[in-house]
Amino acid sequence: MDGPDSVAGLTQTLRDGGYLADRGLATALFVAIRLHRPILLEGEVGVGKTEVAKVLAAVYRRRLIRLQCYEGIDTSQALYEWDYARQMLHIRALSERQVADPDAVDKLFGPRFLLERPLLEAVRAGDDAVLLIDEVDRADDEFEAFLLEVLSDFQISIPEIGTIKADSPPLVILTSNRTRELHDALKRRCLYHWIGYPPAEREVEIVLVREPGVSTALTRKVVAAVHRLRELDLAKPPGVAETIDWVRTLSFLGSDDLTEQVAEDTLGAVVKERDDLDLVRENLAEITSGA
Ligand SMILES: Nc1ncnc2c1ncn2[C@@H]1O[C@H](COP(=O)(O)OP(=O)(O)OP(=O)(O)O)[C@@H](O)[C@H]1O
């Protein structure tokens, strides 16, 4: 399996894949990859937490296995389930043919009827995979405790089949928007990196990497406006994703400047809360007052 041999090498490889990582993030990722440690990426909304896992998988030709967390997720959705429908069909077929196989029941709980879910898939794939455990803060406490167990030994026991262990663990990237504090035990197991909003120049660069056709001057104006938006007390401040969307929208409409009128017409690309809209409209002249 290929991997980076330096922080600079990793930074360049990510850039070639369309992702701009600053020094801190690249270093954290480099250590995570080389020391086989899970890494927890926390940060604002839309700052590239999920994207970095996708790009890493792509550039190192690893399989991306994604476990999307949500409220109420449980172990069967994360590990494995028995394919109940196929088991039933199999039983029916056996009884129609009047097969009296003494091992029939055992076979029903064998590999043929096992539905692998992301964690089991990742344990099997080992270091051929990047395991993205996305938005772990949405899952509940018990699920977090269970994750901790899986992450500590990369070993899964299925009573009917036996123990499956990864030869070498996959690269594990956990993300969180910090809607709640994660437990210390989980954090201790992981390297940690906070991704904040990028500085303006860096954000311009990110937009130009993602949308190579757009005007640099327009991008600068949009980024300046977005940075002012982030200073307002918005319920949902815009992330990098919104900056990209706004630039894309403007260039699609053929606007080469961000005037107050143009901004007002296209606000839906960046501001997605009613109350925020009111606040932004009141301050629009200042927000669009140039880079
Ligand atoms: N450093 C970066 N380099 C390249 N693209 C970036 C970068 N940061 C953000 N992006 C862009 O922003 C978009 C949103 O990023 P992503 O979905 O990874 O955000 P996120 O942090 O996971 O957000 P959320 O918290 O909403 O899940 C990506 O599709 C990507 O185009």
Ligand SMILES: [Mg+2]
């Ligand atoms: Mg995400």
